[in-house]
Amino acid sequence: MANPVTVFVPRETAAVSLGAHEVAEKISLLDDVNVVRNGSWGASWLEPMIEVVIGEQRIAYGPVTVNDVDSLVDADFLNGGEHPLRIGPTTEIPFLINQERWTFWRCGLIDPLSIEDYLAHQGFAGLQAAFKKGPGFVLEEIKASGLRGRGGAGFPTGIKWQTVADAAGEQKYITCNADEGDSGTFSDRMLMEGDPLQLIEGMIIAGFAVGASKGYIYLRSEYPLTHRVLTKALVVARDAGWLGPDIQGSGFDFDIDIHLGAGSYVCGEETAMLESLEGKAGVIRYKPPLPAIKGLFGKPTVVNNVVTLGSVPLILKQGAKKYADFGVGRSKGTLAFQLAGNIKRGGMVEKAFGLTLRELIEDFGGGTASGRPVRAVQVGGPLGAYLSADQLDTPLDYEAFSDIGAMIGHGGIVVFDDTVDMAAQARFAMEFCAVESCGKCTPCRIGSVRGVEVIDRIVQNDDREKNMILLNDLCNTMIDGSLCAMGGMTPFPVQSALNLFPEDFTK
Amino acid sequence: MATKYDKAIASELIQQFGARPEMLVQVLHAFVKRYGFISKEAIRQIAAELNLSRAEVHGVVSFYHDFRTEAPGEHILKICQAESCQAMGSRELTSHAESTLGVAMHGTTSDGNVTLEPVYCLGNCACSPAVMVDDKVYGRVDTEKLDGLINECGG
Numbered sequence: 001m002a003n004p005v006t007v008f009v010p011r012e013t014a015a016v017s018l019g020a021h022e023v024a025e026k027i028s029l030l031d032d033v034n035v036v037r038n039g040s041w042g043a044s045w046l047e048p049m050i051e052v053v054i055g056e057q058r059i060a061y062g063p064v065t066v067n068d069v070d071s072l073v074d075a076d077f078l079n080g081g082e083h084p085l086r087i088g089p090t091t092e093i094p095f096l097i098n099q100e101r102w103t104f105w106r107c108g109l110i111d112p113l114s115i116e117d118y119l120a121h122q123g124f125a126g127l128q129a130a131f132k133k134g135p136g137f138v139l140e141e142i143k144a145s146g147l148r149g150r151g152g153a154g155f156p157t158g159i160k161w162q163t164v165a166d167a168a169g170e171q172k173y174i175t176c177n178a179d180e181g182d183s184g185t186f187s188d189r190m191l192m193e194g195d196p197l198q199l200i201e202g203m204i205i206a207g208f209a210v211g212a213s214k215g216y217i218y219l220r221s222e223y224p225l226t227h228r229v230l231t232k233a234l235v236v237a238r239d240a241g242w243l244g245p246d247i248q249g250s251g252f253d254f255d256i257d258i259h260l261g262a263g264s265y266v267c268g269e270e271t272a273m274l275e276s277l278e279g280k281a282g283v284i285r286y287k288p289p290l291p292a293i294k295g296l297f298g299k300p301t302v303v304n305n306v307v308t309l310g311s312v313p314l315i316l317k318q319g320a321k322k323y324a325d326f327g328v329g330r331s332k333g334t335l336a337f338q339l340a341g342n343i344k345r346g347g348m349v350e351k352a353f354g355l356t357l358r359e360l361i362e363d364f365g366g367g368t369a370s371g372r373p374v375r376a377v378q379v380g381g382p383l384g385a386y387l388s389a390d391q392l393d394t395p396l397d398y399e400a401f402s403d404i405g406a407m408i409g410h411g412g413i414v415v416f417d418d419t420v421d422m423a424a425q426a427r428f429a430m431e432f433c434a435v436e437s438c439g440k441c442t443p444c445r446i447g448s449v450r451g452v453e454v455i456d457r458i459v460q461n462d463d464r465e466k467n468m469i470l471l472n473d474l475c476n477t478m479i480d481g482s483l484c485a486m487g488g489m490t491p492f493p494v495q496s497a498l499n500l501f502p503e504d505f506t507k
Numbered sequence: 508m509a510t511k512y513d514k515a516i517a518s519e520l521i522q523q524f525g526a527r528p529e530m531l532v533q534v535l536h537a538f539v540k541r542y543g544f545i546s547k548e549a550i551r552q553i554a555a556e557l558n559l560s561r562a563e564v565h566g567v568v569s570f571y572h573d574f575r576t577e578a579p580g581e582h583i584l585k586i587c588q589a590e591s592c593q594a595m596g597s598r599e600l601t602s603h604a605e606s607t608l609g610v611a612m613h614g615t616t617s618d619g620n621v622t623l624e625p626v627y628c629l630g631n632c633a634c635s636p637a638v639m640v641d642d643k644v645y646g647r648v649d650t651e652k653l654d655g656l657i658n659e660c661g662g
Contacts, residue, residue: 014634017646044633183589186630221536221573222629224642260536263572265627279531281570297529339633341594346633369595378590412632416594428593432627438570 004034005078006053010108011037012193013225014186020048022066030073039194041108042348043095051090054080060087095345095364100326102334103311104187104350107194113232115240118197124242126313130205131250138209139165142312144320146332151177151268151305152380152409152485154398157312160302163292164210167300172212174203174302175277175295176309178219178226179261179268182381184412187336187348188306192219192226195310196233200243200256202309205316206302207254215256216296218273221263230258265382265436269484270303272438283438284484305410307336326352331397339365341378341414351396358392361415372417376425376501380409382432383489385496386425405496407489422501426494427455433490444487447478451494458505471498510541512548521556528557531567535574544575580615580622582660584608585639588625591632596649600636601625603650607657621660 009024010016027050028035043049049062059080061072068085075083087093090108101107110117118124130138143158164172176199180188192199203215219227234256237243245253259277261267267276271285274296295301311333315323324332331353337360339346344366351360361367361374368374377387385406387394394400401408416425430451437444454471458464475491482488498505520537524530531553538549545568554561568574586592586601601612608616608623615622631637634646640656648656 013629013644014631014646017631017634017637017644047634180630181628183587183628184591184632185628186632189630220630222626222639225644259533261571262532262536262574263626264570276532277529279527279529279533279567281567283570340591341632341635343633346635348633382590412591414591414594414632420594425590425593428590432589436627 004032006034006036007078008036008038008051008053008058010040010048011225011229012040012047013189013223014044015040015047015049016225018047018063019065023048023050023064023069026066026069030078033078036111038110039107039112040190040348041090041096042104042190042350043093043345044347045345046087049087052078052080058090060090060093061085062087095347095349098364099350100334100352101350102314102323102326103198103307104191104194104336104348105314106198107190110195112194112196112229113236115197115236115242122314122317123197124201124313126316127201127205127208127247129316130208131248131252135165135209135211138205138316141316141320142209145315145323146320146327146330147308147311147315147323148332148398149305150307150311150335150410152182152407154408157304157308160292160304161206161209163290164212164300164302167293169300171214172210172300172302173296174206174210174212174215175274175304176203176215176217176306177268177270177273177303178217178223178306179273180223180306180410181220181265181268182383182410182412184340184378184414185338185381185410186340187338187411189223189226190348191306191310191336192223193229196230197237197242198313199306199310200233200237202312203256204243204247204254205312206304206309208252210300210302212302213253213255215254216277217256217258218261218267218277219258220261227258227260234258264438265432266438266484266486269486271484273303274301281438283440284486286483328352328354328395328397329399331399335396335408335411337396337411337413339413339415342368342370342417343415344369353397354395356393356395357387357413360396360413361392365415368415368417370417370419372419374415375418375420376416376422378414378416378425378493379412380407381412382429383407383485383492384409384412385492386422386500387496388500405492407492422497422504423455423459423507426497426505427452427459429490429493429497430455433486437486441481441483441487443478443481444483444490447474447482447487448490450474451478451490455494459507461506464506468498510543512542512546514552516541517549517552518556521553526556528559531557531559531564532571535568535571539574544578546576581620582641583622583624584656584660585624585626585629587627587629587631587635587637589628591628592636595635597636600638600648600650600653604653604657607654618661621657
């Protein structure tokens with residue numbers, strides 16, 4: 001009997017949404033085959049992308065559906081045979097090899113639920129370095145790396161951790177914000193499904209640095225597959241002594257619970273998330289006090305995004321300088337950009353800051369899926385400004401985007417072709433805010449409802465001039481008077497649509 | 508999905524989290540999983556066992572989209588309404604679903620098979636438009652694929 005051939009079939013939401021489970025099941029019935037469920041490499045346009053291990057190489061085929069398996073067998077795919085779906089070695093796919101993988105380097109490569117695989121790929125090396133060199137070293141190293149919060153706000157992670165470390169109190173918490181609600185974003189999900197142990201390691205390191213023994217992952221309920229993978233990963237880590245009391249004989253205790261969100265967008269705002277973690281309605285809190293001083297259950301709390309925490313282990317393993325060498329200006333390191341919407345080659349692209357939007361959309365993304373011209377791009381989720389095709393040469397760094405009144409946020413890029421109705425998009429921004437507002441402050445709660453009405457009147461040419469003035473006034477009230485980004489930033493997509501695409505409002 | 512309310516089992520659902528009020532959102536998830544919705548009876552019992560007022564529990568139930576207070580259909584079909592899916596035709600897909608099923612968003616078909624709901628992002632944005640049937644996500648859904656999914660729900 002020959003050795004079984006290993007075939008990787010992703011267990012990742014995008015791949016599974018296109019039939020990866022059925023493909024895996026059918027391939028596992030073949031003789032002498034060992035199916036491994038990996039995460040996704042991020043080339044979502046090729047999903048389900050399966051890989052056959054031949055010698056040192058992994059030969060990719062995709063997109064594979066269950067109906068293709070018979071013809072793949074006929075083409076002898078287990079020996080790398082020719083087939084219309086054969087892509088070639090994974091290490092030669094331009095979409096992947098032109099990236100700069102830091103946080104996602106193991107994503108797709110390993111079996112996410114195998115502790116052996118994780119350890120064989122530098123797993124827990126960052127934590128071991130932390131244990132060896134102490135909390136003070138970790139804090140300095142994270143500050144030196146220039147890592148900023150990847151959830152959207154871009155606050156320096158090291159400074160946040162230092163604040164929690166310096167805060168008085170025995171009980172402190174690490175909370176991971178996995179309420180990835182922005183349309184066009186899925187990098188948190190991909191990391192949790194593809195390399196959950198790295199997130200766990202990042203949270204343990206954060207706990208060690210600030211003196212917290214308890215962590216929570218606040219996961220959105222729209223990610224049921226992620227929930228299953230994460231839940232198993234916690235068990236795997238605990239069983240191997242990498243989570244729980246006295247981790248690997250270090251004397252440091254740390255454990256993690258998962259709490260599910262319940263379909264509320266505003267719970268991605270950090271204080272609303274803390275309320276929800278306490279079992280309450282996700283109504284935002286006034287700041288100050290900052291969560292770092294008074295957070296979960298009133299205790300000093302780190303609130304970090306999944307990708308932020310996931311970037312930490314390798315920074316400790318490789319050194320802060322190596323991470324800071326990526327990027328430009330004050331935007332250090334890499335960001336997992338997500339190409340979404342009307343895009344030919346959608347997926348996740350981890351690159352150093354500084355490339356342009358055009359490089360991402362045209363070189364990686366291959367333009368629109370429809371083949372029509374790009375007309376508008378929304379970057380940074382539903383609260384991010386719309387950009388026109390003339391602005392595609394803007395470099396992707398926090399400051400350059402801020403200069404044009406836009407934001408990078410969590411790195412989601414949603415592309416629209418020339419069939420888009422920008423008045424409808426502006427209306428949707430207000431409508432979404434009305435649905436998702438937590439209701440605490442008036443500009444957001446009432447302003448969003450009035451915003452929908454005013455846009456409707458403008459589009460119907462009902463006293464247009466006066467209503468335009470009213471809409472701008474309303475937007476400014478929301479920007480200046482809202483308590484959080486929900487009401488405070490909803491006007492950005494509205495005003496950018498008005499400024500860049502006025503013709504859509506006067507049809 | 509519909510299971511008859513049982514006080515002893517409901518109590519187990521609450522007690523599995525140690526009857527801690529901070530676990531209320533997780534308790535409510537457990538109820539939706541078992542009963543499909545949060546009944547008045549459930550609110551009363553949860554409030555009593557977590558030492559909260561009924562108003563407090565109701566406030567949390569009504570805040571979150573996941574916690575419906577009426578029994579849904581046998582299957583729940585969610586169509587993403589967010590920007591990425593809009594860019595790939597989710598508005599048309601939604602109209603198609605509404606006319607095929609003969610219900611508007613949040614409605615349940617007269618045979619009780621399908622409840623149609625909006626969802627704002629399933630995180631499958633590179634494969635838009637996305638829909639979810641019960642807890643399974645589907646990507647690159649066109650009208651033909653959606654018809655197939657609706658048919659499966661009717662079976």
